[in-house]
Amino acid sequence: MIRPKGLLLTAWIMVALVAVGWLRMYYWPHHAQLTHPHAHLHVFTTIFLMVLNIIEFVCIFYYARGRNWARIAVLLTSVLSILYLLRLNHEDAPGRVVSAAWGLLGVFFLYWLNTRSVREFFKRGGATIEQS
Secondary structure (H helix, E strand, O other): OEOOOOHHHHHHHHHHHHHHHHHHHHHOOOHHHHHOOOHHHHHHHHHHHHHHHHHHHHHHHHHHOOOHHHHHHHHHHHHHHHHHHHHHHHOOHHHHHHHHHHHHHHHHHHHHOOOHHHHHHHHOOOOOEOOO
16 A cells, blocks of 8 residues: 555654654743742653653654554544644743644644545555555
8 A cells, every 4th residue: 555645744743843842841941940849740740741752752653654543643632732722822922833733733634634545544554565
């Protein structure tokens, strides 16, 4: 089965958005949290989010390889991304851009990942013939 056009591009877009979200979280100024009396919660949150990011990258890897369970994970994440758009007014400007990008990608995924050719590709377990 031929790999659908856009599969690798969408995987790289997801990688970029996860990376930008990670950079935004860890490198934008919010150091006041570290001096807060509950700084240990910040450490727990950081560890939890790092584990979550690793899981996201594993899902993206298997999505790019054509695994149906990863397609389903992306579809579920897409629904959450769209719902998260309701909180845009609680974000700073970079957060709005990243959240809006995830939301738009989520809308696209809900359509594209359910088209017949893409669904068939994933149900067969991935590409056996690369598209030129």
